[in-house]
Amino acid sequence: ARLESLPEHQHLRYNPLRDSWVLVSAHRMKRPWAGQVERPPEEHIPRYDPNNPLCPGNKRANGKGNPDYDSTFVFENDFPALQPDAPDPGSDQDPLFQSKAARGVCKVMCFHPWSDVTLPLMKKEEVVNVIDKWAELVEELGTIYPWVQIFENKGAMMGCSNPHPHCQVWASNFLPNEPALSDRCQRAYYEKHGEPMLLQYAKREAEKKERVVVESSDWLAVVPYWATWPYQTLLLPRRHVLRISDLTTEEREGLAAIMKRLLTKYDNLFEVSFPYSMGWHGAPTGPYLKEDNSHWQLHAHYYPPLLRSATVKKFMVGYEMLAQEQRDLTPEQAAEKLRNLPEEHYKTR
Amino acid sequence: ARLESLPEHQHLRYNPLRDSWVLVSAHRMKRPWAGQVERPPEEHIPRYDPNNPLCPGNKRANGKGNPDYDSTFVFENDFPALQPDAPDPGSDQDPLFQSKAARGVCKVMCFHPWSDVTLPLMKKEEVVNVIDKWAELVEELGTIYPWVQIFENKGAMMGCSNPHPHCQVWASNFLPNEPALSDRCQRAYYEKHGEPMLLQYAKREAEKKERVVVESSDWLAVVPYWATWPYQTLLLPRRHVLRISDLTTEEREGLAAIMKRLLTKYDNLFEVSFPYSMGWHGAPTGPYLKEDNSHWQLHAHYYPPLLRSATVKKFMVGYEMLAQEQRDLTPEQAAEKLRNLPEEHYKTR
Numbered sequence: 001a002r003l004e005s006l007p008e009h010q011h012l013r014y015n016p017l018r019d020s021w022v023l024v025s026a027h028r029m030k031r032p033w034a035g036q037v038e039r040p041p042e043e044h045i046p047r048y049d050p051n052n053p054l055c056p057g058n059k060r061a062n063g064k065g066n067p068d069y070d071s072t073f074v075f076e077n078d079f080p081a082l083q084p085d086a087p088d089p090g091s092d093q094d095p096l097f098q099s100k101a102a103r104g105v106c107k108v109m110c111f112h113p114w115s116d117v118t119l120p121l122m123k124k125e126e127v128v129n130v131i132d133k134w135a136e137l138v139e140e141l142g143t144i145y146p147w148v149q150i151f152e153n154k155g156a157m158m159g160c161s162n163p164h165p166h167c168q169v170w171a172s173n174f175l176p177n178e179p180a181l182s183d184r185c186q187r188a189y190y191e192k193h194g195e196p197m198l199l200q201y202a203k204r205e206a207e208k209k210e211r212v213v214v215e216s217s218d219w220l221a222v223v224p225y226w227a228t229w230p231y232q233t234l235l236l237p238r239r240h241v242l243r244i245s246d247l248t249t250e251e252r253e254g255l256a257a258i259m260k261r262l263l264t265k266y267d268n269l270f271e272v273s274f275p276y277s278m279g280w281h282g283a284p285t286g287p288y289l290k291e292d293n294s295h296w297q298l299h300a301h302y303y304p305p306l307l308r309s310a311t312v313k314k315f316m317v318g319y320e321m322l323a324q325e326q327r328d329l330t331p332e333q334a335a336e337k338l339r340n341l342p343e344e345h346y347k348t349r
Numbered sequence: 350a351r352l353e354s355l356p357e358h359q360h361l362r363y364n365p366l367r368d369s370w371v372l373v374s375a376h377r378m379k380r381p382w383a384g385q386v387e388r389p390p391e392e393h394i395p396r397y398d399p400n401n402p403l404c405p406g407n408k409r410a411n412g413k414g415n416p417d418y419d420s421t422f423v424f425e426n427d428f429p430a431l432q433p434d435a436p437d438p439g440s441d442q443d444p445l446f447q448s449k450a451a452r453g454v455c456k457v458m459c460f461h462p463w464s465d466v467t468l469p470l471m472k473k474e475e476v477v478n479v480i481d482k483w484a485e486l487v488e489e490l491g492t493i494y495p496w497v498q499i500f501e502n503k504g505a506m507m508g509c510s511n512p513h514p515h516c517q518v519w520a521s522n523f524l525p526n527e528p529a530l531s532d533r534c535q536r537a538y539y540e541k542h543g544e545p546m547l548l549q550y551a552k553r554e555a556e557k558k559e560r561v562v563v564e565s566s567d568w569l570a571v572v573p574y575w576a577t578w579p580y581q582t583l584l585l586p587r588r589h590v591l592r593i594s595d596l597t598t599e600e601r602e603g604l605a606a607i608m609k610r611l612l613t614k615y616d617n618l619f620e621v622s623f624p625y626s627m628g629w630h631g632a633p634t635g636p637y638l639k640e641d642n643s644h645w646q647l648h649a650h651y652y653p654p655l656l657r658s659a660t661v662k663k664f665m666v667g668y669e670m671l672a673q674e675q676r677d678l679t680p681e682q683a684a685e686k687l688r689n690l691p692e693e694h695y696k697t698r
């Protein structure tokens with residue numbers, strides 16, 4: 001093993017997608033934990049709750065009723081962070097007090113009519129429906145908006161306030177910080193190396209194997225070399241794909257299958273419904289549709305907070321907020337742990 | 350009021366210290382909260398706990414005993430993320446798999462012999478002792494290390510695993526991401542405008558008043574125009590000061606006084622010991638001591654997570670992790686709320 005893979009030695013690793021470094025101090029896993037213990041994720045959720053605004057047929061906060069949906073269901077967020085009609089704040093000449101207009105739309109998407117399922121427990125065809133809907137929304141909102149952010153906050157620990165399986169889609173008239181940075185990094189790499197960064201990365205990880213969690217003929221999930229969250233993963237197609245809407249029918253089926261495998265492993269790690277935030281990054285849309293985006297490669301980031309058990313998470317605080325992200329086990333250790341877990345869900349075993 | 354100060358209108362604001370944007374969607378405070386509720390911060394902590402490794406006279410994990418200290422007390426972290434002797438991982442030629450050596454030292458500093466006090470409840474002279482010790486550590490560790498990060502994680506909600514009042518000091522042989530970015534931004538501003546960014550900023554905020562929380566003849570605390578955390582503040586000297594070790598005796602007394610005032614307001618906001626991560630940023634040290642750092646201005650960042658009450662925090666998840674930070678009230682609303690709170694602590698009233 002290369003020296004950096006040895007758990008005893010702290011070192012820095014470079015994240016080429018964010019042009020930043022992470023401090024890997026694996027020996028920190030030895031320290032005892034006397035800090036905050038989280039409530040374990042709720043395991044007993046009723047299939048239908050008459051008071052849950054996301055269930056089929058129920059009334060939402062604004063008085064509107066949900067249809068009796070039997071697959072996915074998309075509606076406008078009742079408390080949107082982005083609205084289509086916000087006025088321009090007007091610009092100050094002072095460089096220290098700069099503001100800009102922000103316009104957009106926030107949608108919520110239920111994955112399934114039942115509250116007691118999650119993606120890994122859904123049928124493959126049901127997950128394909130979710131993927132098709134994601135692609136449709138990127139296509140539709142992407143005609144106008146430069147960025148369409150699909151993300152799922154799963155679990156109360158990750159700020160999710162409703163146990164019904166759902167994600168959000170926020171489209172904006174601006175390229176947010178994270179994709180703007182990722183765009184710059186991927187572009188610079190492409191200009192220097194003549195191939196998309198993440199396409200080369202996926203090839204090398206598939207050869208190296210030590211950070212691979214699950215793979216198939218068209219997809220790959222790895223704990224990236226530069227992972228910051230303990231069990232963070234990066235999910236990538238093997239073919240050069242710009243946006244989720246560009247995936248073929250076959251690739252969508254492959255994606256549903258690999259998502260189910262990855263998320264089953266996540267749930268099996270501590271035998272709980274694994275909390276995380278996840279989201280898709282692909283080439284920007286709207287006015288960018290006319291530009292050359294060959295440097296982009298579609299990918300999903302999974303950021304799960306748990307570190308030691310179902311109730312002890314990694315706190316990204318203090319040093320992490322003020323100086324630099326720091327992790328307590330190597331990405332290779334995390335990948336190995338996930339890789340060795342069964343692919344059958346603990347709830348259906 | 351300028352349009353951007355109106356709580357109804359979402360907009361973007363620019364953070365010149367991080368060259369990034371924050372989405373301000375103040376109307377989101379209207380949404381009901383059905384998500385995770387935190388355990389309120391522990392209010393009854395014994396003055397002395399025979400099992401607490403930070404109390405005077407007690408044994409720590411490594412078997413070493415603490416002295417019977419009666420002021421501040423500094424020792425080496427028993428589970429350091431940075432050690433002085435880590436080997437060089439050796440460098441890969443591949444730009445996607447880059448690592449670097451990380452060396453340093455992690456210290457813990459107790460503020461006071463008693464577990465049942467916090468900075469706002471300590472005497473002014475006791476807070477001056479803490480500031481003097483901070484200055485001493487920056488001076489001492491700064492002879493070798495380019496970066497000395499002083500930070501305090503306060504409250505279990507912020508990953509703090511010991512209620513005894515303390516902070517940490519991590520010194521490293523590298524400039525971490527956050528200060529490296531801040532250094533670049535301050536340097537570019539200085540080159541363009543001929544004055545340190547934060548010196549100009551403090552002057553303008555002192556005139557504008559709407560974001561000021563507390564001020565004195567030599568210090569200023571504001572909710573910065575670009576705040577991301579709900580009640581985030583920036584604490585600045587009015588004079589051009591590069592590092593905490595450069596503060597005069599008078600300025601240290603002024604700092605102790607303004608810290609007590611700011612932290613008392615924080616505690617009074619929801620009548621709990623207010624959780625936060627805070628830390629100092631000043632000009633880099635070690636090899637940088639020989640360089641011109643006129644673009645730097647010493648400052649402290651306070652990042653408190655609470656949003657609505659003592660038990661409901663802001664989750665920086667999903668959209669924030671994958672796209673851009675978003676806040677639910679304007680910085681002006683937050684500053685006004687803090688400004689109007691009494692300066693007498695709710696526990697001593």
Ligand SMILES: O=P(O)(O)O[C@H]1O[C@H](CO)[C@@H](O)[C@H](O)[C@H]1O
Nearest residue numbers: 314315317318319320508509510
């Ligand atoms: O060193 P502590 O207080 O045990 O640990 C805390 O602070 C560290 C530095 O901010 C973080 O890396 C840890 O996640 C957090 O729990």
Ligand SMILES: O=P(O)(O)O[C@H]1O[C@H](CO)[C@@H](O)[C@H](O)[C@H]1O
Nearest residue numbers: 159160161663664666667668669
């Ligand atoms: O929109 P929700 O699910 O109510 O809210 C959650 O996700 C948002 C987007 O990531 C965050 O801004 C909120 O802090 C979080 O609680």
